[in-house]
Amino acid sequence: MSDELRRFKAEIFQALAHPTRIAVVEALRNGELSAGQLIEQLGLEQANASQHFTVLRSKSVVVSRKKGNQVFYSLRDPVLIEVLDILKRYFYAHLSQTMSMMKEIRMEKAVSKK
Amino acid sequence: MSDELRRFKAEIFQALAHPTRIAVVEALRNGELSAGQLIEQLGLEQANASQHFTVLRSKSVVVSRKKGNQVFYSLRDPVLIEVLDILKRYFYAHLSQTMSMMKEIRMEKAVSKK
DNA sequence: TGCGTATTTTCGAAATTTCGAATATACTGT
DNA sequence: ACAGTATATTCGAAATTTCGAAAATACGCA
Structure with a gap:
């Protein structure tokens, strides 16, 4: 390829790699x-917002x-939007593992801020 | 949401926001x-590679x-993989506009390196 | 022209990402 | 225990991203 x-x-992907920008895209869904x-x-x-x-x-x-x-x-x-919906399903399909992953990521960030 | x-x-998205990591994911397709x-x-x-x-x-x-x-x-x-395939179609669906966008991005990067 | 509203741009600091070089770890075979 | 292969980690520098504060721009209206 x-x-x-x-x-x-x-x-x-980089453009979508921020929660705020994802929120914007989703707000524009309709x-x-x-x-x-x-x-x-x-x-x-x-x-x-304007920067995003x-x-x-x-x-x-x-x-x-x-x-x-x-x-x-x-x-x-x-x-x-399709892509976001796929990821939503992905999120729920692996819910418990995903949640612990997110917790870990949060902890890493908390550490780096000290 | x-x-x-x-x-x-x-x-x-952040995990996928690098050409090398996309290449890795695609190599694992099969x-x-x-x-x-x-x-x-x-x-x-x-x-x-190990870092990626x-x-x-x-x-x-x-x-x-x-x-x-x-x-x-x-x-x-x-x-x-589905997500990557969707983006491939997206790439070709807007091909000429996409190419000029990519050219612009390359030029911006070339400028920032000076 | 001048004012108010909507939006973007610029600036500088902090955080994060990326890379290569060097080093460390883990496992296999002798 | 030692050597060799496969892979991961650490370190430091450069580039990029993110944010809030301040300033700039664009438009409509009096």
Whole structure:
């Protein structure tokens, strides 16, 4: 398989590799929302949210449309929702093992912060 | 949706957010391989490969089994192959736009290296 | 033009990721 | 116990990501 394709996949995964950005993608599941609506619904800090939007835009996970004062975001391709749904099933399929994995990850992070 | 689930998804995406790790996952598509086989097939540096294996193991993307001298890796759940295949279709569905996006990303990286 | 609202950009610090070099560990055969 | 092979870990430097604070930009309206 081509190197280019692998790099592309890595870029997409990287774009999705943050809980906030996943929340954004999921919020857009049912259609476009303005930046402000996303920020409000998800309880984000304004500047930080905008930076996450930039990441998603730069990898073309979302597209934006300007309407007067505001910017509306939507998913470029709903296939990414499919991916999230697959992972949801994956999460529950291995629930108990997943939970202990998540606990471990949290503990590692707690340690690194000291 | 739960915060925990979102964090989990982000962890998985993060685990896959590197071309080398994607190559590893794809190499395991048809069954387990030893660390050495992976390194040879993919032309990786030994220590670096081992570090990537650690990432994949820590997020339970792969599981390992020890057999004598060697360690055999396999995918925990083939559902992840599905995810990669979805992205492959996504790549080709938007091919021309994707290629120019990848070119832009390469240029940004080239700039940052100066 | 000037004001208010919506959004993005820039800056700097902290945390995380990535890599190669060197070292360590584990297992096998002698 | 020793040597050899397979794999993992540690270390330090460079690159990247993340965040909040502050500033900048864009648009609509008086």
